[in-house]
Amino acid sequence: MSDLEEPALLTIDLAAIVANYRLLAAQAPMAELAPAVKADAYGLGMAKVAPALAAAGARRFFVAWLAEGIALRALLPDAVIHVLNGLEPGRAGPYRAHRLIPCLDSLEAIREWVEGGGGPAVLHLDTGISRLGMPPEEWAALAKENGLRNRLELVLAMTHLACGDDAANPMNAAQRTAFLSAIDTLGLAGGRVPLSIAASSGIFLGPEYHLDLTRPGAALYGLPPLNGHPNPMRQVVRLQAKILQVRRVDSHMTVGYGATHRTTRPSRLATVSAGYADGLFRALGNRGHAYLGPVRVPVVGRVSMDLLTLDVTDAPPELARRGATIDLIGPHHSVDDLAGEAGTIGYEMLTALGRRYPRRYLDAGTAR
C-alpha cells in the first residue's frame, strides 16, 4: 500500500452507492426509490452523492431540514424534494420559493400550509414511533374536516417503522395495518394517493411493505438493513490514517490520558493522526481496532482529540513504521464493525466522520 500524502483520508465510493441504489431498486421493483440524502447524505456529502443518484435515475429525494432542501434544490433543479422534519413553523414561504414539499405531521401544520396558500404536500402519519407524524387522535379530526382535507394537495402519504431493522418484531405488521387503516379512514385508499412505509430496512421486510415508494438512506451508504442478517450492501467508505510515530515501550508503561492502559509486555505503540475530533468516538478507547495491512491492531489508552494510539507489537516492523497507513474503516473492518466497538451503530459513525481530513470521491462512472 502506498503511503498517504495527507495525515488521514476518507474515501467515498460513489460507484458503490449507485450499485446499492440498483440493488435496492431490484429488491422493490414495483416501487419508486426515493433516496434519503438528509444530514449531508449521512455525512458523506450531499453535493456529490445526490447528483450521482440522480444520474442513476433517482428523481425524488428526502431531506430533513428546510435548509437541506434549499441546498439540494440548487444541486438538482428538477428533483422532487420532500422535507421530512415537516413544515418549520412560520416558514412556509421558503418552502414554496424553492418548490420544497413538507411532510405535514399535525392538523396545526396542515392548517398553516393550506391557509398560507397550499401546494403539494406529504401527509406523515405516526403509527407507533411517537416521534414525528400525525397522531391517531388527529386522523379522525382530519377525516371529518372535509374542507381542509380537500384543499390538501397530497403527493404521498407515509409512515415510519420504529423497529424495521428487526424483521421478527410484530410492531412492523401492526404499524402497517394501522397505516393502511388510517389511509382508508381518511378516504385516501384505492390509489388516490401514493403510499410509503419502507426506509432501508422495510425494503427487506417483503413486498407488502414496498407499496408505491421506498425511501432508503442507510443501505445506500453500505449499512446493513436488517439486524442479524448478512449485509447485502456494498461498502462505501474507507478511512485511513497515517502513523506519526512508533515507539517501543517496556512492560508496565501507561498509555494516554488518565493512564488507562498499562502494557503487559515490551510493546510497540503507533500513534496515528486522527482522534475524536475526527469522529473516532472516545468510546473506542481500549475497545476499538484498526488494521495495519491484514493485521488487526487494538486501540490502547484513551482516544485523544487529534490522536489515537494502537498496539502494533504483533505487526511486522516493516508495516508498523512512521509514515505507514492504517485502515480504521476498510476491507477488513466495516463502518458497523467500528461502530460496534464504540457501542453505537453505523449510522452514527457515518454522520460523525470528520471534516478535517481530505475526502476523495471515487467516481460513480468508474467500474471496479
Place this chain on the structure above:
Amino acid sequence: MSDLEEPALLTIDLAAIVANYRLLAAQAPMAELAPAVKADAYGLGMAKVAPALAAAGARRFFVAWLAEGIALRALLPDAVIHVLNGLEPGRAGPYRAHRLIPCLDSLEAIREWVEGGGGPAVLHLDTGISRLGMPPEEWAALAKENGLRNRLELVLAMTHLACGDDAANPMNAAQRTAFLSAIDTLGLAGGRVPLSIAASSGIFLGPEYHLDLTRPGAALYGLPPLNGHPNPMRQVVRLQAKILQVRRVDSHMTVGYGATHRTTRPSRLATVSAGYADGLFRALGNRGHAYLGPVRVPVVGRVSMDLLTLDVTDAPPELARRGATIDLIGPHHSVDDLAGEAGTIGYEMLTALGRRYPRRYLDAGTAR
C-alpha cells in the same frame, strides 16, 4: 424567550473566550499564553476564534495538523504557529513555505527536519503519556549527537501531562521532574530554551507548572480545567433547538426507534429538530436532558439522526408548544453536563457540535 428562525442555533460567545483568555493569563502571569486552536478551535470555528484571541494579545498558537497551520497562517500572517502532531513524514516543504513550526517528536523527525534545511522547531518530549513525543531512550541518543542537536533551532521544549486534570495525581510531579531532568541532560537548561508543560489543567496545578509558556485549549472554550473543582471559566456556547411537534400520548405508548421508552402516565412529548447528526450523541437516548425555560425535561427514547424527543409533561403547555425553543446547552445546562449524560467529556461534545445548524457569534468586543 423569542422563537428561533432556524430549527436549531449554536451561539458562540467570543467575548467569553476572550474573558477566559484573560483569566488564564492572570492565573499564570509570568508565562506566555499560547492558545490551542486545533480541531477548528475545539469545534467552535478557528476562523472566528483565532483572530479574536490575536486581538486580545495572543501571538503564538498551537494547531494539530499541517493543514490547520496553513489555514491559520492565512488568517494571521504574523502569528507564531506550532504544529503539535509533529512533522508529517515527507512534508517539510509546506511547513517551511508557510512558516509553520513542527513539534519534533523523534530522532527520525529531527533528522528529516534538520537535513532538509532546518528552521525553528519545538522539541516535544514524552514523559509518560506514550502518545507523541520523544521517548526517554532517544533523549540520551540526542544528547550524544552534538552535531544534530546543535543544528536544531529550538524555540520551545515541551511535554504533555497524562493526568493534568487530576490535581492529586502523583504522575504530574513525576512528569515535571522527568521533563526538567531531560532538559538538563540535553543541555537546554538555564533559560537556553523556553519550556512548557501546562495545557489548561496545568495552569491550575500551581506556578511550578507554568514555566515559560502555557498552551490552554479547553479552558478557553469554557470547560472545567480540574476534575472535582468548581469551574472558574465562563460558558462559551449555547445550543438551542426548536420544537417541531408536541403530542399527547396515553400510558404505555412506546417512543422512538426500537421502542426503548414506554410512557408510564398520560404524557406530552416534544420532538425537536436536532439529532446525532448534529453531535447530540446517541448515548443521550433515555439519559440526556434539555431545558424548556427553567424546566428540566428528559430525553425519551433513542436519539435519531435528525430528531430527538423530550418528555415535556411537567412543563407548562404555554412553554411546550410547536415552534418553542429549548436549550440543549444553556444557562442551566453546561457542555459538561450534557457530555456527562452521554458518558463522555465536554471536549468530545464541543468537537462534535454539528455543521448543520447555523452559528451565531457574539462579538468579542461586546461587553456583557
